[in-house]
Amino acid sequence: MENDATSVSSEGEGYRKIIAAAEKLFADHGFDAVSMHAIATDAGISKANIYHYFPNKDALYLAVLQSAAASLRALLQAAVDKSGTASEALHHFAVNHLQHLLARPRLVRLFLREMLEKGEPRARDLADAGLADLFASLVQILQLGQERGELRKDFDPALVTTMLLGANVIFFQSLDLLRQYPTVTFVDRPEEYDRAMVEVLLRGIRNRSEP
Amino acid sequence: MENDATSVSSEGEGYRKIIAAAEKLFADHGFDAVSMHAIATDAGISKANIYHYFPNKDALYLAVLQSAAASLRALLQAAVDKSGTASEALHHFAVNHLQHLLARPRLVRLFLREMLEKGEPRARDLADAGLADLFASLVQILQLGQERGELRKDFDPALVTTMLLGANVIFFQSLDLLRQYPTVTFVDRPEEYDRAMVEVLLRGIRNRSEP
DNA sequence: ACCGATACTGACTCGTCGGTCAGTCTAGCA
DNA sequence: TGCTAGACTGACCGACGAGTCAGTATCGGT
Structure with a gap:
């Protein structure tokens, strides 16, 4: 045996092709809508070969x-x-974050899908682990800004973090939808969106000093 | 024939039971993970009976x-x-909106699921139609506030609308996740979350006059 | 009492699914 | 050259999926 789906180490050619195909298909259509045959075909190998690397479909999905x-x-x-200042850090993060989301839409959709699943926690913890760090980092940035006196002290850093991440995720998730609203001008210009979004946010949490 | 899945009118007992069961199962597990047999069982009728009302699974899903x-x-x-003022209207809306989301989690998940679907637009337009009104209403509230001088004129109403809706949706979507973060105190208190969220937002867009 | 339409069912077809298996091909090594 | 281990395959299996069908129960109108 080569891999029991719990190790995340380097693997051969076939292994990578399988993961790549599976990632694409699972992200685009969801777990149940994708057959092992489809994955094998997309990866250019035989279905049975998948079972050489993974004991079953669930293990593949988990991997x-x-x-x-x-x-x-x-x-x-x-x-x-x-x-830099909290303001700079926030803006910098927002733009980069959204850029990454938009650059890897499949990965993101994979996890957004997972979040909607009820009952089976499947691999909820995985998404969580990654996000927890991110969340903590942002909260830290905000707290630092509060201690420095750059930001007001009467708001909850976790709340603003949620708002910022939420603003980006919703932008990502609703691109197609937003595109149809005539009043929306910021689609196709994510940096512009984030600039304005962070500006509103900052005006709401920054201590009054500069104009 | 009783219904061709394009009319949305009043129907009999069986029809309603089928829709109810299907709504529950589809929302909880997704289209492909739910079998017609499961729906029939949950509705307490025979599978074949579903086909008396709906020509196929897709039509049922659409209905x-x-x-x-x-x-x-x-x-x-x-x-x-x-x-009332734009501030009041926004706050009022935010709280009510989130309350409704939390009260009908299945319906909401049904549409969030739909938004992640790639390729097949299935019934994207449906979700859109409902949202478009909502979106327009909020934009209107903000514009009115701008004209009245209550709100600043240098922000895009559509942007803030997106932020507000996004903040609520993300709260809804990430409840379980947020619950695990020790720094987050506003889970289980959605009104509190919305109060603080709208406060930040308003401070960012309101004209400076009252403290 | 009878009729027609609607509501409903159990038993079936048939295709596809996840998964298995017996065996081939290839590469490294003795 | 021969042996072995891993990579890989086509053919197959049982289970279960959507959808069909022939027929029964129910009921309002006559």
Whole structure:
């Protein structure tokens, strides 16, 4: 045996092709809508070969989630930069974060899908683990800004963190939808969206000093 | 024939039981994970009977979405109250909106699921139609506030609308997740969350006059 | 009492699904 | 050259999926 779906280490050619195909299909259509045959075909191998690497469909799915979680986590964590003022850090993060979401839509959809699943926690913890760090980092940035006197002290950092992440996720999730609203001008210009979004947010939480 | 899945009118006992069961199961597990047999069992009827009302599984799904869209739309539209100041209207809406989301989690998940579907637009337009009204109403509230001088004129109403809806949706969507973060105190207190959220937002967009 | 239409069912077809298996092909090594 | 281990395959299996069908129960109108 080569891999029991709990290790996340380096693997051969076939293994990678399977993961890649599975990631694509699972993200686009969901677990139940994707057959092992479809994955095999997309990967250019035989269905039976998948079972050489993974004991069953669930294990494959889990492996995909794990691999996705790892790369997403690294990607997003890289957007955190605690240097400079809280305002700068927030803006910098927001733009980078959204950029990463838009660059890896499949990975993101994979986890958004997972969040909607009821009953089976499947691999909820995976998504959580990655997000927890991110969340904590942002909260920290805000707290620092509060201690420094740059930001007001009467707001909950976790709340604003939720708002900022939420604003980005909703933008990502509703792109197609927003595109149809005539009053919406910021689609196709995510940096512009984030600039304005952070501006509103900052005006709401910054201590009154500069105009 | 009784219904061709495009009319949304009053129907008999069996029809309602089928829709109810299907709505529950589809929302909890997704289209592909739910079998017609499961729906029939849950509704307490025979599988074949479903085909008396609906030509196939897709039609049933569509009917469920339609029914859900109708009630969600009515529910959410009722949260819009354009009287009073823009600040009041926004706060009032936010609280009511989130309350409705939390009260009808299945309907909401049904549409969030739909939004993640790639390729097949299935019934995307349905979700859209309902949301478009809502979106327009909020934008209108904000614009009115701008004209009255209550709100600043240098922000995009559509942006703030997105932020507000996004904040609520993300709260709804990430409840379980947020619950695990020790720094988050506002879970289980949605009104508190919305109060603080709208406060931040308003401070960001209100004209400086009152403290 | 009878009729027609609607509500409903159990038993079936048939395709596809996840998963297995017996065996081939290839590469490294003795 | 021969042996072995891992990579890989086509053919197959039982289970279960959507959808069909022939027929029965129910009921309002005549």
